[in-house]
Amino acid sequence: GAVVSQHPSRVICKSGTSVKIECRSLDFQATTMFWYRQFPKQSLMLMATSNEGSKATYEQGVEKDKFLINHASLTLSTLTVTSAHPEDSSFYICSASVRQGGYGYTFGSGTRLTVV
Amino acid sequence: RKEVEQDPGPFNVPEGATVAFNCTYSNSASQSFFWYRQDCRKEPKLLMSVYSSGNEDGRFTAQLNRASQYISLLIRDSKLSDSATYLCVVNGRETSYDKVIFGPGTSLSVIP
Numbered sequence: 001g002a003v004v005s006q007h008p009s010r011v012i013c014k015s016g017t018s019v020k021i022e023c024r025s026l027d028f029q030a031t032t033m034f035w036y037r038q039f040p041k042q043s044l045m046l047m048a049t050s051n052e053g054s055k056a057t058y059e060q061g062v063e064k065d066k067f068l069i070n071h072a073s074l075t076l077s078t079l080t081v082t083s084a085h086p087e088d089s090s091f092y093i094c095s096a097s098v099r100q101g102g103y104g105y106t107f108g109s110g111t112r113l114t115v116v
Numbered sequence: 117r118k119e120v121e122q123d124p125g126p127f128n129v130p131e132g133a134t135v136a137f138n139c140t141y142s143n144s145a146s147q148s149f150f151w152y153r154q155d156c157r158k159e160p161k162l163l164m165s166v167y168s169s170g171n172e173d174g175r176f177t178a179q180l181n182r183a184s185q186y187i188s189l190l191i192r193d194s195k196l197s198d199s200a201t202y203l204c205v206v207n208g209r210e211t212s213y214d215k216v217i218f219g220p221g222t223s224l225s226v227i228p
Contacts, residue, residue, distance in 0.1 A: 034216050043203070043220040044160070073180060093159055095216065103203070104150060107159040 002098040003030045006108025010089055013115055021079045021111045023094035030096035033077035038091040050077050084115040119217045120206050124225035133194045137222045139187040139204030148207040151189045153200040160203055194226045
């Protein structure tokens with residue numbers, strides 16, 4: 001089945017530094033990648049939608065200069081959290097739309113970011 | 117109004133019970149609907165797609181009512197392993213791109 005590989009799975013960084021999260025589609029082409037954030041005991045909140053070769057579309061309230069999304073190829077999308085602060089500590093997860101043998105979405109395994 | 121709303125739960129049910137979850141969505145142009153389950157600190161996994169005619173997969177039955185913008189999930193003969201958070205997922209098309217929205221989830225605990 002369609003697999004999305006997300007790295008790193010866990011990262012601890014100092015306040016003010018930047019962190020890059022990668023999502024790779026391993027056996028299919030991900031024309032659309034969704035990026036979500038999930039705080040403890042809360043739902044997944046859509047941050048942005050990225051389409052290969054074009055600028056990402058950000059949800060209201062999500063700072064595009066802080067959360068940089070790059071989707072330069074059909075198999076790789078990245079989210080960079082710039083100048084991270086403790087309030088950015090969260091579970092970040094990507095999801096790609098899959099149109100093989102049906103229609104649905106496959107998820108990366110998530111990245112738990114802790115900013116200290 | 118939130119784009120996707122679900123019963124807040126939590127639902128605590130004994131093994132063998134039947135439990136139903138409800139979900140409503142606000143965008144009448146939404147095209148695709150899914151139920152996902154998420155275990156604690158893990159990524160969501162697709163449970164089943166929801167078709168207009170309703171569909172069943174073993175102990176799980178999903179229903180869609182487009183007129184009422186309502187989706188349901190029925191779990192029969194609950195097992196301990198069904199304990200998880202169940203997420204209603206709605207895909208709507210915004211101009212030229214897909215937009216996938218998750219409901220807040222309903223927590224289920226199946227008790228021995």
